Structures are given as C-alpha cells and as structure tokens.
Amino acid sequence: MRVFNINKAIGFASSGVEYAQAYRRELFAGIPWVDDYYVFTDYIGTNLSVFTDRLGFPQPQVLWIYNLVSGRSARPCETSADAIIAAIAQPHSEPEVHDDHIDIRLTSAPVRHRIWATGERLVDRVDTVVGDRLVRAEHYDATLNNVEYYHQNQPVRRVFFTPDGRVAAEQFYRQREIARTVITSASPLYRSPARRGRTAPSSFRGDILLEGRSQFFQFVFARLFDRPDDVVIVDRALDVIDGIYPVIGDHRLYSVVHAEHYDLKQMDDGVLLWNNHYENVFTRPELVDGFIVSTHRQQAVLDAQLAARLPPGSYRVDRIPVGFVREASARAAYDRYALVTASRLADEKHLDVLIHAVALARRRIPELRLDIYGEGRRDPLIAAIADTGTADCVRLMGHHRLEGLLGGYGLYVSASTSEGFGLSLLEAIAEGLPIVGFDIDYGNREMVEQGANGCLVPYAPGARGAAALADAIVATLSSADFAAMRSHSVHSAESYTADQVRRLWEELLRKEDAC
Known part of the structure; x- marks a missing residue:
C-alpha cells in the first residue's frame, strides 16, 4: 500500500503540521506493508531537501510536485559555486564573498549575479539583478532544476528542466498565481496515463496546456495516484483539495485536522463558521473517507457538529495523536x-x-x-x-x-x-x-x-x-x-x-x- 501525505509547504520555521508528518513517517517505517511519501505542492524557492532533511524525511520519500513534472528526485545542492563562477563568460569583478552568498559584478553592464551558497560553497540559487531589479533566478540541486523570470520584481514565468537539461514544463503567473502550465513531451508525465479523473487538458503543437492551479494539480495527481490501493492523506487542504477531488476516484482520502476546526464566534442565525482551512472538506464530506483529529475532546466536538448537519454514516471522525513518545521518564537532576x-x-x-x-x-x-x-x-x-x-x-x-x-x-x-x-x-x-x-x-x-x-x-x-x-x-x-x-x-x-x-x-x- 502506498500512502501519499499531501502538504503545501515546509520551511525553516516549520509548524506543527510538518512535525506531525515527521512523527508519522517514523510510525509508518514500522508498518512493513506501507510505502509512505510526502508530497509538497507550493513552489519553494529554496532546495526542498534543505528543509526536509532537517526533519529527518528520507529523500526518496519526498516528492515535490514540480520534481514529479520534471522527473527529478529530491536531491541536495551539489553544484559548486566555483563551477558557476567559471561559467560566467562576460568580464566581471572578483567574487565578493559574504557569509551566505557571493556577488559577481559584470564590468560592462549594471548586472550583478548573486550566488546563494551553503557553507560548503554548494549553490542553491543564482540571482541575476539588473540595476536594483531581480530579473532571473536559477535554482539548483545536482543540476539546474528550474529558472524563474521576473518583471517588476514579480515572478511571471518559470521553466522546469529534466535531469538531462530538457525543458519539461513552463508555468506562467498572474498576480503570483498559476495562470497556465505547459507540459512538454520531455516530461515523464506527458505520456503517463491518468487512469482516473475527469481532467481534459488541451494541447498546442503537441504540448499539454493546463489552465490555472487546480487543473495543474489534477493533472499531476491523476498520474500519481495510479494504483488501486493508494491512500491519500491531506494535511493542509486549503488550495490543494480542489486539485484532488476530481481525480481521487475509488482511492481512500483522509483529511487531518491540525488546528481548531471552527470559528468560536458564530453568526447571529446560529450557522457554524468552519475554519477556512477545513471548510471545503467539511462541506463535501461525501468525498472524504474520514477526518483525523488528535484529541478525544476534538473528536467529540467535531462528531457532534457533523452529526447535526449530515446523515448518519456519511462521515467518520478518528482520533490518532499526531505525536508519540519513545520513552517517558524524568531526570533526577533538573x-x-x-x-x-x-x-x-x-x-x-x-x-x-x-x-x-x-x-x-x-x-x-x-x-x-x-x-x-x-x-x-x-x-x-x-x-x-x-x-x-x-x-x-x-x-x-x-x-x-x-x-x-x-x-x-x-x-x-x-x-x-x-x-x-x-x-x-x-x-x-x-x-x-x-x-x-x-x-x-x-x-x-x-x-x-x-x-x-x-x-x-x-x-x-x-x-x-x-x-x-x-x-x-x-x-x-x-x-x-x-x-x-x-x-x-x-x-x-x-x-x-x-x-x-x-x-x-x-x-x-x-x-x-x-x-
């Protein structure tokens, strides 16, 4: 059985959601019939491994949605800053070395390349700045992973590359939101069949065109959830779940409730106000096989709230703590x-x-x-x-x-x-x-x-x-x-x-x- 744990993002200031997933990974490691994966859907400008490694996620179990499109696995930064500097063909200044980055200034134009590197001088990102405006950002793992293009300091286009350097996908943005995605024949998902789902992407000159964020997610998820016993666990439903509903088919889908699930202030007419992070799943319970909460009290509260609004047997609320203890003991000296x-x-x-x-x-x-x-x-x-x-x-x-x-x-x-x-x-x-x-x-x-x-x-x-x-x-x-x-x-x-x-x-x- 494969279990896909879906989350939006992860960062240095990880929340309880990411720590909950890290605990879950340790538990699943002790279930021999479960293969678990952790899928992140937000565009993350820093190499994802920087964050997932810190929480102990094994790299083969980390799936970034853009790496799925380009056929990449999660890899740490492996490109050296010296290799990047050597590849700059135009005349430039001597490198200006700072704690976390290196600046290279062209002598013939007001252009600066800023190389963001780890302590081992391995490259995470290279920014190209013209005057005081960011115009381009290259992101690396073992090789060039993707390139962002900016207009007036806002991303307008991103290009994602296969490990051998071919363009796998291009994405265009409007107001920082995905407007259109182009999947090329170099992407491993291009010919991968969607065994379930109702997506009908259009095409142009052989490329697959996907409109908006939701259709992009549907396209990827329909190809990811391709085994009959796949199970999907959504840890952050907001801005994600609408990309899963149309393609979930017969797969089981669970939504984990990590926070207070409703607004303690109620409207005058007594209508319950759901937390907007969970509103979608609570109002479409027929599409979810169960809700997972961490405490007895929240299980009782949510169960009563749903029972007052839904037919019996149309929902399930399970209690599974998000964490565990390896040993419980107090020090003698403190x-x-x-x-x-x-x-x-x-x-x-x-x-x-x-x-x-x-x-x-x-x-x-x-x-x-x-x-x-x-x-x-x-x-x-x-x-x-x-x-x-x-x-x-x-x-x-x-x-x-x-x-x-x-x-x-x-x-x-x-x-x-x-x-x-x-x-x-x-x-x-x-x-x-x-x-x-x-x-x-x-x-x-x-x-x-x-x-x-x-x-x-x-x-x-x-x-x-x-x-x-x-x-x-x-x-x-x-x-x-x-x-x-x-x-x-x-x-x-x-x-x-x-x-x-x-x-x-x-x-x-x-x-x-x-x-």
Whole structure:
C-alpha cells in the first residue's frame, strides 16, 4: 500500500503540521506493508531537501510536485559555486564573498549575479539583478532544476528542466498565481496515463496546456495516484483539495485536522463558521473517507457538529495523536526554576505575553529564567524582552530537536491560544515537566490534568493574561506536590507510546469499510 501525505509547504520555521508528518513517517517505517511519501505542492524557492532533511524525511520519500513534472528526485545542492563562477563568460569583478552568498559584478553592464551558497560553497540559487531589479533566478540541486523570470520584481514565468537539461514544463503567473502550465513531451508525465479523473487538458503543437492551479494539480495527481490501493492523506487542504477531488476516484482520502476546526464566534442565525482551512472538506464530506483529529475532546466536538448537519454514516471522525513518545521518564537532576517553551514565533503563540508573565513572576521568584525554542518573527519578542528588562533571563534559542533536552528544565509554560494537539506539550510531559498555560482546547486540556500535573488558567488577553500566568507559575513552582506533578506527567505520557499510536494508524489503513 502506498500512502501519499499531501502538504503545501515546509520551511525553516516549520509548524506543527510538518512535525506531525515527521512523527508519522517514523510510525509508518514500522508498518512493513506501507510505502509512505510526502508530497509538497507550493513552489519553494529554496532546495526542498534543505528543509526536509532537517526533519529527518528520507529523500526518496519526498516528492515535490514540480520534481514529479520534471522527473527529478529530491536531491541536495551539489553544484559548486566555483563551477558557476567559471561559467560566467562576460568580464566581471572578483567574487565578493559574504557569509551566505557571493556577488559577481559584470564590468560592462549594471548586472550583478548573486550566488546563494551553503557553507560548503554548494549553490542553491543564482540571482541575476539588473540595476536594483531581480530579473532571473536559477535554482539548483545536482543540476539546474528550474529558472524563474521576473518583471517588476514579480515572478511571471518559470521553466522546469529534466535531469538531462530538457525543458519539461513552463508555468506562467498572474498576480503570483498559476495562470497556465505547459507540459512538454520531455516530461515523464506527458505520456503517463491518468487512469482516473475527469481532467481534459488541451494541447498546442503537441504540448499539454493546463489552465490555472487546480487543473495543474489534477493533472499531476491523476498520474500519481495510479494504483488501486493508494491512500491519500491531506494535511493542509486549503488550495490543494480542489486539485484532488476530481481525480481521487475509488482511492481512500483522509483529511487531518491540525488546528481548531471552527470559528468560536458564530453568526447571529446560529450557522457554524468552519475554519477556512477545513471548510471545503467539511462541506463535501461525501468525498472524504474520514477526518483525523488528535484529541478525544476534538473528536467529540467535531462528531457532534457533523452529526447535526449530515446523515448518519456519511462521515467518520478518528482520533490518532499526531505525536508519540519513545520513552517517558524524568531526570533526577533538573533546574526547578528554569522555564521552557517551544513553538513557532508566531502571533497566536503570544510569546510576548509569556515574557511579561515571567517578568512578573520573577518579582516573587528571582531565580526564574525562560528559554524559548523555535523560529519565526523575533522582533516582537526582542521588543518584549527590552520592555520588561529580562535580557538577563530570557533567551531565544532558535530551532533545536527537543527530545532529551527538555528534561533539564523544571516547568513548561505556554501562552498559546492555538493548539490542536501540542507536540511540544507531549514532549514536555514525557520528560516529566509540569505545564502552565491557558485553559483552552485542545492540546492543553488533553495533556494537563488540573492540579495533578500542572495548572491551566482562564484565557485573558494582554496584561491580565500575563498576570494570571505569572500567578500560576509561582503557585506551581511553590507547590509541595511539585515532585508528584512530575511523576504524573510521566504517567500521562505513557498513553502515547509509538506502538500504541502506530496501532491506530494500522487499524485505519486496514479498514475496507471506510465511508
């Protein structure tokens, strides 16, 4: 059985969706009858392997939709900067070497080639700038992968090459959206039959013409899902699912719900407002074999909401945690007053509120310090650190693998209001950390038993929320039951072993009676 996991994008500041896929890959590796692949659909300007390698995705299992068109496999950068410089025929300046790029300036024209290279001087991208305008960008793996052409600093055309240098496809853009795709006879998909689907691409001089993003996706997916037992799991449905519906045929299709699935604010007439990321799949349940959520609470909520709107038996909601633990145990030696949190540095994580909470708590426990792991927008956090005078005790740690790292801390803290599951929460309790956070669905309530392994406080914005979190931090760290809280966290994490979560996936994938 092949299982295709569909996602839009991946980057340095990977979200919980990408980490969930990385956990799933490890679980599927233990199911001998599953061949799993991870398909990314957005155009990604950096070599995809830079991001997927960091999360441990094996390169043969990574499928970029544009590599499928051009017959390429996922490969790291292998072209040397010296080879690129040697190929520049026009007279030029000596290379200007910077930390992450090399500039070459032509002496006969106002043209600059900027070579973006890794630490090994291997080329990821070469920009051509005329005056102050980007006009062309070449992207490399083992060879030239694709070339972008720009007009007024906006992409207007991209050309994708086969490994032997032939043009496999051209794509034209309007307002940064795919307007038309031309598939040439050099593409391995050109003659590959679409065994399912209703796409009817036109042709011009032998090339295949595809109009818009959706028809392009349909063309590729109809040729990718070509075995009877193929299963498709969509992790980000927005802007993707309309390219899958028309060609899914008899294949099973599951949609993973990674976040709050509806707007907590409802319209006056009582109509439920779905999260726009999931609206398409919730309103077309007959095309989806099941929805997958991570927590018992979300399963109950979504099941009740769908039951009120759909006929019995027309949908299925399964609970499969997005993460697992290899081992649940607490260190004997740890710093009780060392606080930790981990997430994307994004607005909905309210890390600035957390910094203010720590500043307030330090008035009562001066030894407190906070380490923040993750990447994203640092400026608001740097400003919050400056405002609170906490530069001596709050550190931005960047991206790190957390397994084995969290056990040295005393308490995990969170100000997030958006946790579909909370992978970092699971990692924290697996290493014995109690948790302080807001009393919100879904991950916080799944991982924290009030008073037993942490403290959840009613959500309040801004200063009131910071004060509530500060009080909870002080109360938890001062509790005579702190050691018992650590033991309870470990016990709670034991419900999420790899074997237990893998068994849930096996049961789902074996089902022949899916809706």
